[in-house]
Amino acid sequence: xxxxxxxxxxxxxxxxxxxxxxxxxxxxxxxxxxxAQRNLTRILEQNQQRQQKNxxxxxxxxxxxxxxxxxxxxxxxxxxxxxKSSISSVVFHKLPPxxxxxxxxxxxxxxxxxxxxxxxxxxxFPGQIDIFENPTFDIDAMFGEIGALIWVIDAQDDYxxxxxxxxxxxxxxxxxxxxxxxxxxxxxxxxxxxxxxLDIQRDITIRIQDELxxxxxxNAPVTFHLTSIxxxxxxxxxxxxxxxxxxxxxxxxxxxxxxxxxxxxxxxxLFDVTSKIYIATDSAPADMTxxxxxxxxxxxxxxxxxxxxxxxRSDKYRxxxxxxxxxxxxxxxxxxxxxxxxxxxxxxxKPIILREVDRYLALVAIMKExxxxxxxxVNINVEVVVQGLKEFFDITKxx
Amino acid sequence: xxxxxxSVSQSLASDIRSEVKKHKKKKVLLMGKSGSGKSxxxxxxxxxxxxxxxxxxxxxxxxxxSHVKFLGNLTLNLWDCGGQEAFTENYLSQQRVHVxxxxxxxxxxxxxxxxxxxxxxxxxVSIISAMMQYxxxxxxxxxxxxxxxxxxxxxxxxxxxxxxxxQQKTTEFTQAxxxxxxxxxxxxxxxxxxxxxxxxxxxxxxxxxxxxSVIESQLGSLGTIIEAEEMLLFExxxxxxxxxxxxxxxxxxxxxxxxxxxxxxxKHFKQSISRFTGTPRNAEQFILMExxxxxxxxxxxxKFTTNTYxxxxxxxxxxxxxxxxxxxxxxxxxxxxxxxxAAGPSQGQRT
Numbered sequence: 118x119x120x121x122x123x124x125x126x127x128x129x130x131x132x133x134x135x136x137x138x139x140x141x142x143x144x145x146x147x148x149x150x151x152x153a154q155r156n157l158t159r160i161l162e163q164n165q166q167r168q169q170k171n172x173x174x175x176x177x178x179x180x181x182x183x184x185x186x187x188x189x190x191x192x193x194x195x196x197x198x199x200x201k202s203s204i205s206s207v208v209f210h211k212l213p214p215x216x217x218x219x220x221x222x223x224x225x226x227x228x229x230x231x232x233x234x235x236x237x238x239x240x241x242f243p244g245q246i247d248i249f250e251n252p253t254f255d256i257d258a259m260f261g262e263i264g265a266l267i268w269v270i271d272a273q274d275d276y277x278x279x280x281x282x283x284x285x286x287x288x289x290x291x292x293x294x295x296x297x298x299x300x301x302x303x304x305x306x307x308x309x310x311x312x313x314x315l316d317i318q319r320d321i322t323i324r325i326q327d328e329l330x331x332x333x334x335x336n337a338p339v340t341f342h343l344t345s346i347x348x349x350x351x352x353x354x355x356x357x358x359x360x361x362x363x364x365x366x367x368x369x370x371x372x373x374x375x376x377x378x379x380x381x382x383x384x385x386x387l388f389d390v391t392s393k394i395y396i397a398t399d400s401a402p403a404d405m406t407x408x409x410x411x412x413x414x415x416x417x418x419x420x421x422x423x424x425x426x427x428x429x430r431s432d433k434y435r436x437x438x439x440x441x442x443x444x445x446x447x448x449x450x451x452x453x454x455x456x457x458x459x460x461x462x463x464x465x466x467k468p469i470i471l472r473e474v475d476r477y478l479a480l481v482a483i484m485k486e487x488x489x490x491x492x493x494x495v496n497i498n499v500e501v502v503v504q505g506l507k508e509f510f511d512i513t514k515x516x
Numbered sequence: 517x518x519x520x521x522x523s524v525s526q527s528l529a530s531d532i533r534s535e536v537k538k539h540k541k542k543k544v545l546l547m548g549k550s551g552s553g554k555s556x557x558x559x560x561x562x563x564x565x566x567x568x569x570x571x572x573x574x575x576x577x578x579x580x581x582s583h584v585k586f587l588g589n590l591t592l593n594l595w596d597c598g599g600q601e602a603f604t605e606n607y608l609s610q611q612r613v614h615v616x617x618x619x620x621x622x623x624x625x626x627x628x629x630x631x632x633x634x635x636x637x638x639x640x641v642s643i644i645s646a647m648m649q650y651x652x653x654x655x656x657x658x659x660x661x662x663x664x665x666x667x668x669x670x671x672x673x674x675x676x677x678x679x680x681x682x683q684q685k686t687t688e689f690t691q692a693x694x695x696x697x698x699x700x701x702x703x704x705x706x707x708x709x710x711x712x713x714x715x716x717x718x719x720x721x722x723x724x725x726x727x728x729s730v731i732e733s734q735l736g737s738l739g740t741i742i743e744a745e746e747m748l749l750f751e752x753x754x755x756x757x758x759x760x761x762x763x764x765x766x767x768x769x770x771x772x773x774x775x776x777x778x779x780x781x782x783k784h785f786k787q788s789i790s791r792f793t794g795t796p797r798n799a800e801q802f803i804l805m806e807x808x809x810x811x812x813x814x815x816x817x818x819k820f821t822t823n824t825y826x827x828x829x830x831x832x833x834x835x836x837x838x839x840x841x842x843x844x845x846x847x848x849x850x851x852x853x854x855x856x857x858a859a860g861p862s863q864g865q866r867t
Contacts, residue, residue, distance in 0.1 A: 406792050413788035418807060420781045424774045425746075425829050426812040434765045438743070438831050450833030451811050458807040463800045464793035473810075489804075 188230075189237045189264030189362045194286070196279045197222060197244030199271040200304045200346070205229065205241050207346045208355055209392055214346045233389055234396065234477040234510070237264065237362070247282070249289050260290065264362045265298040272317050272343075273305045280321055284328045291334050299339045300358050301325070307345035314343055349409050356395045364513050369397040372509070376502045377401065377482070380495050383467075385482035386411050387474070387506070390419070396478070411481040414469055418458055455503075457496065461489050468492065472499050474506055541593045542620025542654075544724075547643055549636055550575060550599035552627035553661045556708055558582075558596055561717050561754050564797040566787055567708045578603055579615070587751055587758065588823045588855045590725060604639060608646055619651035621720060625659045626682070628666060628674065637685045644689060644699070652695075655723060657702045658682055659716055664707040675705040711776035718756045718775065725758055731854070735761040738847050739828075742840040745813070746829040748775060749820070753798060755783040758824065766829065778827065782817065808837065816841060820848060822855040 193201040203217035209231055227241035240259075248254045260266075268286070270279045283301065290297050303321060306314050322341055329337050342354035360366055373385045377399040384407045386395040393412045439446055448454075455473040462469065465486040472480045480503065484495070546554045556570035562584050576598035584592040597607060597615070607615045624643070630636050647654055658679065666674050679701075686699055704716035722728070731749065738761075739747045745766035749759045757775045771777070789801040806816040813829060814837045820826035830840055 410788055410792040413785055417781055417785045417805075420777070421807060421815065422809050422812070424771045424777055425769070425815060426809045428768065428770050430765060430831070431768070434831075438833070443833065443835065447811050447832050450835065451808065451814075452834040453808070454810045456807065456809045458805075460805040461803045462789055462793060463803055464789075464795055466803065 188262075189235065190262060191237060191239045191264055191358065192242065192259070192266045193239065193269065194242045194266060195244055195269035195302075195304075196271065196274075196282070199244060199269045199274075199279065201241055201244065201269050202227070203346055204269065204302070204304070204344075204351060205239050208351060208394070209239060217346060231392070232477075233391060234475075235363070237359075249285065256293075260294050260297060263294070263297050265300055265358050266290070267300045267302055267358065269302045269304050270321065271305050272303045272309060272314070276317075276321065280324050284325060287325070287329065287337060287339065288332055288334075291329075291337055297338070298358075298361055299337070300354070301339060301341045302344045302351075302354055303341060304344050306343045306350075307347045318343060349405060349412065352393050352412065353405065353408060355392070359389075359394050359396055363396060365509075366397060368509065369506070370400060372502055372505055373397055373399040374401075376498060380482075380491075380498050381485045381488065382482040383407070383485055384411075385480065388412070388415060388479045388481055389477055390415060390479050391477065407483055410469065411483070414458075414460065414471060414481060415479060418456065418471060422456070453500075459489075459492060470495065470499070472496075472503060474503050475510075478506070480506075541591060543618055544592050544594045544621045544623065544720075545615070545619050545647075546594065546596045546623050546625070547604075548599050548625030548659075548661075549627055549630060549639065550601075552599060552625045552630070553708065554599065554625050555580070555596055557625075557659075557661070557706070557713055557717075558594065560708055560713065561756065562594075564753065564783070564787065564790075566784070570708060575600065578606075586721065586754070587725065592724065604643075608642055612646055613650065616646045616650040619647060619654040621655050621657065621724070622647055623657045623659060623720065625661050626678065628660055628662050628678065633681070637681070640682070641685055641689045644686060645693065648690075648693070648695060648699070652697070655702065656699060657704065657716070657720055659704050659706045661706050663705045663712065664709045671705065675703075679703040711773060711780040714756060714776040714779040715773065717754075718758075718779070721751070721754075721756050721758065727853070728759065731759045731851075732761065734847075734850060735759055738843070739763060742828070742830070742843050743836060744828050744830055744840065745769075746774075746827075748778060748827040750779065750782070750817075750825040750827065752800065752823045752825060755779045755786070755825070782825075806837075806841075808832070808834075818844065820844070821851050824851070824854055 193205060195201055200217075202220050202223050203212075203214075205227070206212040206217060206220060207214055209229060223241055223243045225243060229239040229241070231237055231239060242248070248256065248259070266286075268279075268283050270276050270283070287299055290299070301321065303314075303318055306317075309317070318341055325339060329335075329339075340357075342350075342357065344351045344354045363369065369387065373387065376382065377385050382399070384401055384403070385399045386408065387397040388395050388411070393415065395408065395411075435447065439450075443450060456471070456479075457473075458471040460469045461467070466489060467486055468484045468489050470482050470484065470492070474480055480499065482499075488495070546558060548554050553570075555573050555576050556565075556567075559565040559570055559573060560567060562582075576596055578598055580596040580598070582594045582596065584594050586592055595615070597603065622643075624640060626636060626640075644656070647656075660675055660678050663671055663675065682703070683701060686701060690699055702719070704712070704719070706712045706716050725731070735747055735749060738744075740763075744761075745763050746769070747761045748757050750756065751758050757779060760775060762769075786801045787797060790797045790799070793801070795801070800819075802817075802819075804816065804818045806814070808814040809832075811832045814832055815827065815829045816837070817825055817827040818841070826844060828840060828844060830836055
């Protein structure tokens, strides 16, 4: 399935390299589209069959499925005052980082359900409670359907105890739930020098891996991230965590890589608009600066839309607009029902484009120098990919 | 459509030239108590600092003179006066003539958190008195600054209260001094952490731009022709709104502070771009931004003349959008006078 979908994504795109007229390539796009459509329906059917088979085979052994299935859960754990609640407020509730100083300490487990492209839950644990020593916690309910465990360590504090507790947690979990992904956020690294950051990361990594291998777990799924709420690193880290939870991420990435190649993009991101987490990117190496600019661009578009797009115009005005000389419904006058945006930088005339995919997602890409003239063609390609993405989410959506 | 536009612009072109006058370099004085935030706001507006960066600024020693180029033909002669008491006394005694003569605008900054309001008022009154002596025609702006420190729902009341106090002190002084003409105070509540700063400064700048009526009428005719809902003309570096035009329908927009908000949004994004490209903050960062929000609205911001950006908000529609962009390109010619050195056309006419 992987290879066929990837191949079809390639066929969908109009190649920009030739000096085709726009009309010609649009035609070409249309003809491949029918082929692609056929291909997609076939895949869709295959997939449905497979899923039915999967569900049929799984159902008896795991009856708890169904209700909360498809709502991956992120658990935020760590010592008290390590910054767990600050992280969840900044990332998921848009709190300005400077105001996290006033957050109260968390007394009980905070469960947040986030409506997003995939509805996930964030559980914020109070740091002072040790769940393995407290029998009132239903460990099975907690970790049974977990997506990832995020362990936050304050890098500016003495982290020995945090590392020791993390080790205990990992050892406990590895026995019963070996597939849980453990993400360690080495937090509050703003203000530390680059060398010192890396030293801390190395030290923590070694301490945890030594402990694990002493107990016979060689390749435990533990990943380390250096984070801070005062820059984009926390979003970057969350993006990587979320990406691990997406089924068939490889196909998404292949689609974006393909788009980048045909349209000569430097970098493309698929963003979750509300949280600014990117859920996929192309295969080119990701750097922080391109992520930052794309994420800031989304902010600009959201703000502008809030100012000018959120109030209703009068009916009379609308009638006037639909009258001569245009004599068309406004819906027909607009090229697309979804937001399309583009910005050209002075530096090398680089365009950045943004395209709304659905209510939650947006595709943002940085293009090569001087390619603004090709925007109409690029838009056609992006449109095709967006359709592909929609089909993808339709197919992979948990039923 | 494009043709009508050019003819309009040509007929207007002659009017403009007659209106362009050489702008005298009147002083803009920035005064207030030490630590009230004068240099911070100046850096944000004119030097592309972000609010966070102003922490690095030290105290201003004596007077920091700067000539800020604005719109090419307008040079602001900005005097940022250090507010420590020793300096203030010096301004009022030894440097009195030097500082207070030929003042065009006085911007007096009050720190809302100040503990010694009476003393602030006393200093304020003595500065007003010096100014009335040497430049009685100057405009006075009173900025009640650091409003972000007041809780949201108390802001309005605190502001009104403080303005009343300032006004009362001013009237007391004018009556005592026997000045008949009423001194006109223009108060603003400001904070460097939101868009309120842009509102105050846009209004200050607004009064200093010489041929404003021409710009406004031209913007209006352009707007009507391209069926725009709103047009904002920004200055290139500060992104302050120089002039604006709103259609009848556009006036229904419930967001009252949208001009300042747009200044703030675009200026912030300019800084993001500068971090991305690694170019200096003051450099030009983008040429064009277009956004089509489906059937809700479309908008674009484009580089207009050398010193300005134009933002146009339009109803949806691909054809309307493209023709508006072309028309704005053509209209550029008739706004060229914004760039020329002020002396250019008027000198030509004189000789």
